[in-house]
Structures are given as C-alpha cells and as structure tokens.
Amino acid sequence: MHMLDEIKKRGKMVDEAIGQLLPIIHPDGLYQAARYLVDAGGKRIRPAMLMLAAESVGGDVKKVLPAAVSIELIHNFTLIHDDIMDQDEIRRGNPTVHVKWGLPAAILAGNTLYSKAFEIITNVDAPPKIVKRCLCILSKTCTDICEGQWMDMELAKQSSVSEGEYIKMVQKKTSVLFATSAMIGSLFGGATTEIADTLWQAESTIGVGFQIRDDVLDLITPEARLGKRRGNDLMEGKKTLIIINALTKGVKLDVPSRDSSREEINDAVQQLMDIGSIDYAMEKALELVEQGKSKLDVLPDSSAKELLIELADYMVTRTY
Numbered sequence: 001m002h003m004l005d006e007i008k009k010r011g012k013m014v015d016e017a018i019g020q021l022l023p024i025i026h027p028d029g030l031y032q033a034a035r036y037l038v039d040a041g042g043k044r045i046r047p048a049m050l051m052l053a054a055e056s057v058g059g060d061v062k063k064v065l066p067a068a069v070s071i072e073l074i075h076n077f078t079l080i081h082d083d084i085m086d087q088d089e090i091r092r093g094n095p096t097v098h099v100k101w102g103l104p105a106a107i108l109a110g111n112t113l114y115s116k117a118f119e120i121i122t123n124v125d126a127p128p129k130i131v132k133r134c135l136c137i138l139s140k141t142c143t144d145i146c147e148g149q150w151m152d153m154e155l156a157k158q159s160s161v162s163e164g165e166y167i168k169m170v171q172k173k174t175s176v177l178f179a180t181s182a183m184i185g186s187l188f189g190g191a192t193t194e195i196a197d198t199l200w201q202a203e204s205t206i207g208v209g210f211q212i213r214d215d216v217l218d219l220i221t222p223e224a225r226l227g228k229r230r231g232n233d234l235m236e237g238k239k240t241l242i243i244i245n246a247l248t249k250g251v252k253l254d255v256p257s258r259d260s261s262r263e264e265i266n267d268a269v270q271q272l273m274d275i276g277s278i279d280y281a282m283e284k285a286l287e288l289v290e291q292g293k294s295k296l297d298v299l300p301d302s303s304a305k306e307l308l309i310e311l312a313d314y315m316v317t318r319t320y
Contacts, residue, residue, distance in 0.1 A: 010047070011044035033108070046072060053304075064189065069117075070117040070120045071177065160247070174208075179199075182308075199298070209312075242278055282316075
C-alpha cells in the first residue's frame with residue numbers, strides 16, 4: 001500500500017503539471033478532446049516510473065516533471081488510436097474519445113497529444129546533449145509502438161503464432177514505453193549511459209510481464225472493475241500468450257466474436273482456465289518480472305530503488 005501511495009503522490013504532481021503544460025486553449029474543442037482521456041484517470045505508472053528512475057540516481061524529481069508529462073501524453077495518444085483501431089466504445093468506464101467526439105476529432109486529439117509530448121519534453125532543465133538524446137529515444141519509442149501495433153494486427157490474422165513472436169510484439173507495442181520512461185528519467189537524473197541502458201533492459205522485461213497480466217485481467221476481471229467489455233482480446237482474435245498456449249495443446253477453442261453473449265464469453269474463459277493456459281501465462285509473467293528486477297541491482301540502495309522493485313511486483317499482481 002505504501003508503494004501505491006507513493007505512485008499516487010507522484011501522479012498528483014503529474015496531473016498538476018499537465019494542467020500547466022497542456023492547458024485548454026483555442027480551439028477549445030480540440031484540447032477538451034485531447035485532455036478527456038488524460039483527465040479521466042489512469043494510474044500514472046509510466047510517469048511515476050520515470051520520476052522514480054530519476055530519484056534512484058540522485059536526480060531532482062521536480063526537474064523531470066515535463067518529461068513525465070510527455071510520457072503520459074504519449075501513453076494516452078496510443079490509447080485513443082488503439083480504441084479507434086479496435087472499435088472499442090468504453091475506456092476507463094467512459095465513452096471512448098471517438099465515440100464522444102467522432103472519428104476525425106479523435107484522430108486530431110491523439111495527434112495533438114503526440115506532438116505536444118515532444119514540445120513539452122524540451123522544457124526539462126538539462127544539458128542540450130541530454131535533451132537531444134531523450135528526444136531521439138522518445139521518437140524511436142513512438143516508431144516502435146507503431147511497429148508493435150502493426151505486428152499485433154498481423155499476428156491476429158495468423159493461425160499459428162510462437163511465444164517468441166508474441167514477446168517481440170509486446171516489447172515494441174507495450175513494454176518499450178516503460179523502458180523508455182526509466183531510461184529518460186535516469187538520463188535526466190544524471191545517470192551514466194551504462195545505468196540508463198540497464199534500466200531500459202530491466203523495464204523492457206518487466207513490461208512484458210505487465211502486458212501478460214493485462215491479457216489475463218481482460219479475461220478474469222468483472223466488467224464494472226475493468227472499465228470496458230470483458231474478453232475484448234478474445235473477440236478481436238488477438239494472439240495473446242494465453243491463446244498461444246491453448247493452441248499448442250491442440251485444444252479446439254470456442255472463440256467468441258463481437259456479437260457473442262456474455263455467457264459465450266464466460267464459457268470461453270472457463271475453457272482457458274480448465275486447460276491451464278491462464279495459469280501458464282501468469283507463471284511466465286512472474287518469471288519475467290523476476291528477471292527484470294534482478295537488473296535493478298545496478299542502482300544504489302535507496303527508497304526510490306525499493307519503490308521501483310515494489311512497482312515491478314505490482315505490475316503483475318494488480319487486479320485491474
């Protein structure tokens with residue numbers, strides 16, 4: 001609980017900074033749409049990770065706030081566009097941006113968050129060489145996310161997918177933003193290249209565990225708590241580690257579609273539970289997090305390091 005309180009504390013700092021760095025200006029509608037999902041909540045894990053990484057190497061948490069805001073804006077940009085591509089109607093318990101404002105407005109809102117993130121990160125008070133490097137890292141990360149999203153769509157079309165293909169896709173689509181958060185935070189905090197690279201590797205591995213846990217939660221969490229329709233991944237035909245494991249066992253899966261009833265979704269989830277595929281995925285997630293945590297030994301002992309370790313555990317034990 002102590003760790004979550006610390007994350008919330010840093011999250012509040014990020015929220016205040018968002019109000020200052022991304023104000024609602026003319027045209028009001030554009031910035032209201034851009035801020036809509038940002039203001040709807042979220043756990044602020046990625047910006048908190050960036051701040052903790054900076055603290056863990058002796059950096060000033062207030063100085064890196066613009067970078068933390070940039071990371072959160074990139075995250076929300078990806079969510080808006082994900083919802084458009086997946087045709088999802090609910091996010092964080094509210095109508096998605098494209099449902100509320102329409103498709104063209106949602107695309108513009110996402111693009112605004114994307115471009116503003118690069119503008120805002122340049123506000124960090126750091127040597128120009130470090131700012132330039134972090135801009136390059138953030139730019140490459142956005143390309144990786146797009147590549148990962150494309151790979152996810154391609155894998156959904158394949159009848160057979162390997163664990164290696166899934167992990168490579170997740171590293172690009174999801175875990176790269178965690179890795180980048182830690183790397184940028186540490187660089188702005190004054191870390192050596194070696195430490196920054198090791199933190200990137202650690203959170204890249206931990207981030208895959210986070211996504212596997214997310215895949216599990218999509219199946220086992222009640223909709224009221226999940227904030228969106230349960231079993232979305234199943235209905236979209238996504239090749240999660242759970243599905244990959246089930247297929248390797250030669251099981252004939254009754255995969256639901258978007259028109260499926262809640263009962264049909266429940267039956268499919270029960271089938272995956274019965275054959276052990278959900279348990280298998282969770283074991284893999286825990287294993288990856290342990291691997292990632294071991295790399296955090298590169299950091300000197302501090303409360304920030306302990307919080308990063310606790311955060312890694314939370315990423316695979318959270319319930320929503």
